[in-house]
Amino acid sequence: MAMIRWNPTRERSGLPMELWNIQRDFNRLFDGFMSGGIQDDGSKGLSLWTPAVDISEQENEYHVKVELPGISKDDVKITLESNILTIRGEKKLEKDFKEEHMRRMERIYGSFQRSFTLPSVVKESEINAVYKDGVLMITLPKAEEAKPKQIEVKVK
Amino acid sequence: MTKKNDAAIVKQASNALAVRPESGEEFITPAADIYETPHAFVLHLDLPGAVRDGVQVNIEAERLSIRARVKAIHGEDVSILYHEIANKSYYRSFNLTKGIDTDRIEAAFQEGVLSVTIPKSEQFRRKEIKIQ
Numbered sequence: 563m564a565m566i567r568w569n570p571t572r573e574r575s576g577l578p579m580e581l582w583n584i585q586r587d588f589n590r591l592f593d594g595f596m597s598g599g600i601q602d603d604g605s606k607g608l609s610l611w612t613p614a615v616d617i618s619e620q621e622n623e624y625h626v627k628v629e630l631p632g633i634s635k636d637d638v639k640i641t642l643e644s645n646i647l648t649i650r651g652e653k654k655l656e657k658d659f660k661e662e663h664m665r666r667m668e669r670i671y672g673s674f675q676r677s678f679t680l681p682s683v684v685k686e687s688e689i690n691a692v693y694k695d696g697v698l699m700i701t702l703p704k705a706e707e708a709k710p711k712q713i714e715v716k717v718k
Numbered sequence: 719m720t721k722k723n724d725a726a727i728v729k730q731a732s733n734a735l736a737v738r739p740e741s742g743e744e745f746i747t748p749a750a751d752i753y754e755t756p757h758a759f760v761l762h763l764d765l766p767g768a769v770r771d772g773v774q775v776n777i778e779a780e781r782l783s784i785r786a787r788v789k790a791i792h793g794e795d796v797s798i799l800y801h802e803i804a805n806k807s808y809y810r811s812f813n814l815t816k817g818i819d820t821d822r823i824e825a826a827f828q829e830g831v832l833s834v835t836i837p838k839s840e841q842f843r844r845k846e847i848k849i850q
Contacts, residue, residue: 617800625796629766629803631830659753659760668749669764678800696766696830 611653611674622709624680624702631696632669640691640700645683649698650675682708745785745809756844759818759836765808766830773832775825782823783811784832817842 616627628649630638638651652673655661683705691700753760765773765786772787786808814820819839826833 614802614804615800616798616803618796618798620796624799627803629830631764631766632762633829656751656762659755663753663755664751665754665759666750666752669751669762670749681799693829695768695770696764 611670611672612676613674615649615676615678617678619681622704624684624704626678626700626702628676628698628700629696630693630698633693633696635693638693638698640689642684642686642689642702645680646677647680647700647702648675648677649700684708743807745807746804747810748784748786748808750810750812758838761812761832761834761836763808763810763832763834764830765827765832767803767805768808768827768830768832770827773825773827775823775832775834777814777820777823780814781811782814782834782836783809784834785809786832 614629616625618625618627626647626649630651630653633651633653637654638649641648641650650673653671655671680702684702685705688703689700691698693699748763748765750764751762753762761782763784767788768786769789772789774783774785776783776785788805788807790805814836817839819837822837824835
């Protein structure tokens, strides 16, 4: 039996996959206007899984949170290339259970990739990632030149 | 978890935001996998960001309910640049079929996944009959 991931959104809207992709791209386009410089570079190829991401900013750092419940730490790769942060990985089927015993599958398996262009330069050597409670938390300290500076100008 | 109950589960779209009418509380319906082995049913639910102490599994009148609190994710002095994570509590319930040993139900929470093992009572287990 081939296992096909159940996609509730697709099922609900009844749209074929291509239309669903167009809809998603439009959503991204409009979301982009509201998202303060963060650009979602999308997922390349046919990656059906888009794990939810939050990106927040503090004075000195960015935090990127990715919801990845039940993934193995070793199956996640984080890369930074000219300020584009890419998170890719794969969630594998549970080894402890046989396929023939599966009665319902709603959780998502397979590979994913997400890329984001960061609004400013970060210190590459000090990027830190922690995986806890099914959430990946990446901390990216801003590079010195990207921090807000206050310059006093004397009025003559 | 008979065929009939299974159909009842399908009506809930997983990962969808829903509102409980009695309290107005918003919650996420977590995605679930269900396995049936000869000895037990096993549920796996995705509860990313849930606090271990805030995960509750209850059995009441042949209904298994799961709720989980998530921790506040953003501290102070933070501006959100990109937002997809709902950051709401989780809630989902399942009808239990007859022939379940409710006293021996076990639950574990690891890496954002709750797994609940629901053992079948002795007379409902699959038995193999040898042909003489």
